[in-house]
Amino acid sequence: MAGRQLLMTFPVTESSHRLAEYRARGGYAAIEKALRSMRPEDVTKQVTDAGLQGRGGASFPTGRKWQVVVPGDGQPHYLIANADEGEPGTFKDRWILENAPHLLIEGMLLTAYALDARHCFIYIRGEFDLPYRRIAGAVDEAYAAGLLGERILGSDFSCDLIVYRGAGAYVAGEASGLISSLEGKKGYPRNRPPRLTVKGLYQRPTVVNNVESLSNVTVIVRDGIDAFRAVGTAKSPGTRLFSVSGHISRPGVYEVELGYPWRKFLDEDCGGVLDGRALKAVVPGGISSKILTGADIEHLTLSHESLWEANSTLGSGGMIVVAEGTCMVRLLEIMLRFYHHESCGQCTPCRHGTGWMHRIVARIAAGEGRPEDIERLYYVAKYNDGTTICGLGDAAGYAATGILDKFRDEFEYCIEHKRSRYQGRLE
Numbered sequence: 001m002a003g004r005q006l007l008m009t010f011p012v013t014e015s016s017h018r019l020a021e022y023r024a025r026g027g028y029a030a031i032e033k034a035l036r037s038m039r040p041e042d043v044t045k046q047v048t049d050a051g052l053q054g055r056g057g058a059s060f061p062t063g064r065k066w067q068v069v070v071p072g073d074g075q076p077h078y079l080i081a082n083a084d085e086g087e088p089g090t091f092k093d094r095w096i097l098e099n100a101p102h103l104l105i106e107g108m109l110l111t112a113y114a115l116d117a118r119h120c121f122i123y124i125r126g127e128f129d130l131p132y133r134r135i136a137g138a139v140d141e142a143y144a145a146g147l148l149g150e151r152i153l154g155s156d157f158s159c160d161l162i163v164y165r166g167a168g169a170y171v172a173g174e175a176s177g178l179i180s181s182l183e184g185k186k187g188y189p190r191n192r193p194p195r196l197t198v199k200g201l202y203q204r205p206t207v208v209n210n211v212e213s214l215s216n217v218t219v220i221v222r223d224g225i226d227a228f229r230a231v232g233t234a235k236s237p238g239t240r241l242f243s244v245s246g247h248i249s250r251p252g253v254y255e256v257e258l259g260y261p262w263r264k265f266l267d268e269d270c271g272g273v274l275d276g277r278a279l280k281a282v283v284p285g286g287i288s289s290k291i292l293t294g295a296d297i298e299h300l301t302l303s304h305e306s307l308w309e310a311n312s313t314l315g316s317g318g319m320i321v322v323a324e325g326t327c328m329v330r331l332l333e334i335m336l337r338f339y340h341h342e343s344c345g346q347c348t349p350c351r352h353g354t355g356w357m358h359r360i361v362a363r364i365a366a367g368e369g370r371p372e373d374i375e376r377l378y379y380v381a382k383y384n385d386g387t388t389i390c391g392l393g394d395a396a397g398y399a400a401t402g403i404l405d406k407f408r409d410e411f412e413y414c415i416e417h418k419r420s421r422y423q424g425r426l427e
């Protein structure tokens with residue numbers, strides 16, 4: 001772990017996912033404190049003032065999202081933890097589900113209390129096996145201990161939590177697609193307005209938050225605003241989990257204080273680029289965030305403001321390290337194949353655009369590229385941007401233009417010489 005170990009204040013042991021161990025380390029003290037001495041609006045205010053930003057990809061301020069839901073307005077409210085984790089390169093929510101599931105449950109209880117939500121759901125990626133068993137086991141433990149269900153810890157607050165398994169669609173991780181799937185329909189995203197916080201699950205006010213965002217709620221209520229803001233930067237408070245993969249010596253999940261120097265993180269905490277090779281590029285936060293070159297990141301820090309300055313985002317925290325010698329044409333081909341496969345097909349620009357871009361890059365990679373192909377890719381990406389219901393179509397375009405902006409010469413070489421400069425190498 002880079003910096004101090006903050007969010008997961010306990011080392012992973014064989015039983016760190018169990019209730020007894022979580023409680024022995026002070027677990028569920030935050031919900032006890034909230035039920036004893038805080039009003040629902042106090043919890044929302046604390047999360048707002050702490051400056052928590054969503055960890056699912058868009059970094060939307062968590063407190064601001066919650067404020068739309070009015071406790072006691074006479075209608076049911078729902079809370080959903082987004083545990084779909086489908087963004088390529090991202091596997092940090094899985095870490096929480098496997099090793100610290102009670103941190104999430106406690107965060108959900110606090111959030112449900114703040115939102116006046118009687119029923120909560122965890123929508124978990126269909127392919128997850130151990131994470132599912134761990135979170136389902138933790139929910140059972142919490143029910144048996146009176147931490148879920150009727151009159152929690154002897155208070156007036158009651159809350160049920162249902163774990164729901166998805167069926168493996170990337171687009172069902174998009175909040176409105178997730179809700180459709182949870183309602184038993186196809187996981188199709190839908191247009192806004194109305195916002196989900198106004199009309200979400202079963203047409204009622206619904207908050208969808210990422211697993212890591214909700215786990216941070218426990219930390220904020222447990223330790224207080226000052227402790228949370230004591231790490232990170234003014235614009236990016238707290239820590240983030242990064243799942244690091246690709247050409248890196250020590251892949252894994254790291255908790256990093258926001259504002260930490262990026263290059264130092266890769267070189268010292270993650271052991272440097274695999275086999276001592278030079279750093280060619282890094283995908284910062286899942287393939288939907290724009291790729292940066294090794295030179296780009298040299299002076300950047302892991303914070304929102306630093307990434308925005310570089311025209312990218314921290315996204316979902318799925319960091320993919322790319323060493324020198326990797327073929328970017330082949331890399332983009334793989335990314336676009338994913339988007340095309342996962343497009344739900346509702347919106348014409350995405351349904352056709354992702355496939356169109358994939359076919360163009362596949363033919364360039366096969367040595368059959370045409371001189372006009374690069375401009376055509378920019379054209380298709382442009383007409384995908386902002387013309388679809390959800391962000392999947394936009395993201396496919398960003399992946400394409402992000403790589404083309406930085407590595408156009410490789411595509412030109414491939415078109416001109418009818419072969420990749422790197423023979424399509426990815427290892």
Ligand SMILES: Cc1cc2nc3c(=O)[nH]c(=O)nc-3n(C[C@H](O)[C@H](O)[C@H](O)COP(=O)(O)O)c2cc1C
Nearest residue numbers: 054055056082084085086173174175209210213391
């Ligand atoms: C195609 C697509 C897939 C997404 N997949 C996920 C996902 O797997 N997990 C997640 O938390 N958010 C995902 N999101 C973002 C969600 O729509 C939503 O913004 C997020 O769950 C809100 O939580 P947060 O505010 O706590 O970040 C996805 C978005 C899109 C467009």
